[in-house]
Amino acid sequence: MPVLVAGVDSSTQSTKVVLCEAETGKVVAQAAAPHPSGTSCPPEAWWTALSRAGKDLLERAAAVAVAGQQHGMVVVDDEGEVVRNALLWNDTRSAPHARSLITELGGPAAWARTTGSVPTASFTVTKLRWLAEHEPANAARTAAVLLPHDWLTWKLGSAGYVTDRGDASGTGYYSPADGTWLPTHLEAAFGRTARLPRVAAPGAAVGETPWGAILAPGTGDNMGAALGLGLRPGDVAVSLGTSGTAFTVSENGSVDPSGAVAGFADATGRFLPLVCTMNAARVLTAATSLLGTDLHGLSALALSAPPGAEGLTLLPYLDGERTPNRPDANGVLRGLTSSNATRANLARAAVEGMLAGLAEAVNHLGGTPQRVILIGGAASNEAVRLIAPEVFGVPVTVPRAAEYVALGAARQAAWALTGDLPDWAAAPGETFSGTSQPVIRQQYRTLRDETEKWSAQ
């Protein structure tokens, strides 16, 4: 009987669990369970989802690791009780706190140099400032601050409070370059110190589950995806989940004072420069509501319209955006005329708007990639696959459908179990090529720049 390991992806909309052979990475079983919607969530709901998705799977594993949505603020008291609902990465209430913290601690360049990133409302540090200001009683009760994956790892067994450098690098109070917490940043935001998890070395064994499986440190979901894909320097991955992310692995940390590129650490001891948008797969679901169709129907409609949707452009910043940093923005539809007002053009504008935001994200990472690797829920959409090369201007490879975040966590679990990062075979993929259609990005950029002054007002 092959030895099995389990990987968990506790992401924004759901928990996914995969059970794999430790030696080869072959998936022998998988399951998923949904999370409640919204931008704040009781951590117990993630535990319930993990218990449901992991039923009959986790206990077959000799090692387990959890990858989770980055940045979420989980605050617990002295007894380990959760103090309030977690605020998630896509909760924008702390946008003003991000602005004041940037100013107070030396400006964007100083933040990028010290923490690798210029914080937006997504970063944990800004959420702690919000908590201190708006809920002083809850802030006073807070003994320790964890990330979603830290809390789940703690719930799974004897690891205690532990994290890894990948997820720690999304807090705003950790130095990815030095591998140390930055208590000055935490104190500046929160008004006092709080207990933080220990930062485990990549691939360390950090504890045991009640059934005797090894616990690995886990990581953030994007770091998990990089591990699951076996991403190498030079590759660029784009994930179209609830968030849209573009990232690459690098031997060196990145420092971007503009704030577009977050200089995260990865889960292997390297770095993960990443650009995140808040509007990806949900742009398509919003479009299905407008059009009275499903995701399949949306795809067929989009593919029946020409590139540029006859001048109809959707700037898809539905509930605020992070790149560009417009936390208070909403979506804007521009260029509607009596002749282009078709369902097909609207469907195409939604797909193009989402992809154009990600193409800009790829640009921020620098250089022109040879190809883009497309993953996440919306990568299974046919229109997305076919239109993506037109927008990115390079071929797009969609690896075989799999839960790459959970797979990355499973690979880390195998690492903790055996002491070696296993060399699982890269998933074969389908590559899509197409003629670059610059009109799509021109329309997006024009509308993005025109609306900039609205967000400044």
Ligand SMILES: Nc1ncnc2c1ncn2[C@@H]1O[C@H](COP(=O)(O)OP(=O)(O)OP(=O)(O)O)[C@@H](O)[C@H]1O
């Ligand atoms: N065929 C499809 N076409 C378009 N969108 C799809 C399709 N299948 C799934 N999706 C969308 O993918 C999304 C879920 O993707 P995924 O599981 O990658 O998200 P997530 O892990 O919750 O997000 P994140 O990684 O940002 O936390 C849902 O919004 C769903 O509607």
Ligand SMILES: O=C(CO)[C@@H](O)[C@H](O)CO
């Ligand atoms: O905020 C980010 C990345 O910085 C999101 O991708 C979350 O990790 C949710 O997936």
